[in-house]
Amino acid sequence: MKRLNVPVESLVLNKDGSGGTVTDSGSTLSYFVKPAFEELKKAVIETVKLPVANHTVKEYQLCFTLPHGTPMEKIEVPPLRLHLEGGAEMVVPRENYFQEPSPGTMCLAVGLSPIMFFPNMISNVMQQNMHVLFDVRNSKLLFAPTQCDKL
Template identity: 40%
Template structure:
């Protein structure tokens, strides 16, 4: 399901990512953004991903960086931390809607290592962005194909 992103926010700050990054190009049909319940993590094209990653690296304070953790980056040592305090993450859509995510949707916590890693990856060979199911967890999502709209509301999925 294609959606139109206008911008990405980290720590309440709109990141400096050109709006064209999110556009579906014609006639090739490349790029754009899909919301996909069949893809686990979320993916953004470089350099958008690098801008998102850099924003977290610059804003995260108080947790030591874990170098060379396989695949995910950045990662932090969160030993002894019960409630993660990390910068907020949100997506602003073209129609003005804002989807703000709880920290457990965009940082994966690995036990028993007590490491938390950003659950977003870059795409070097594709301009397509994917909002994966890890980011969508504990949201009720409505696909209104007749009106070409996407609805979302926080929900404890275990209670549905």
């Protein structure tokens, strides 16, 4: 996927405490504010090249119809790269930002944030198979890919 044209002001933490990005280990879906979500949605539609599902799937805002008998694992989708403050890049594999809620349907596990000034949220699904360290004292988030089932 190409680098998305997301306005920086839609991603930064504001002086009043609104905006920014949080991690939530208790939420399944990630949420992005409208400018980021719309850019991601457009890029995903261009990249996936599958028909957009003509039915809604509860909780998901973008789903695709898989070819008959083809599981999601067979669909090639590039990793999602989140460019974070300080130059860090979180590489999110397909299985951490797509889900197959029912056979034949592949859905983006990222939704539109319900409120413009609510922060972007990186969910537990995006964090799967990563060591994640929250350095609260230094206001840092550290992460590294791993295979949790091999630990």
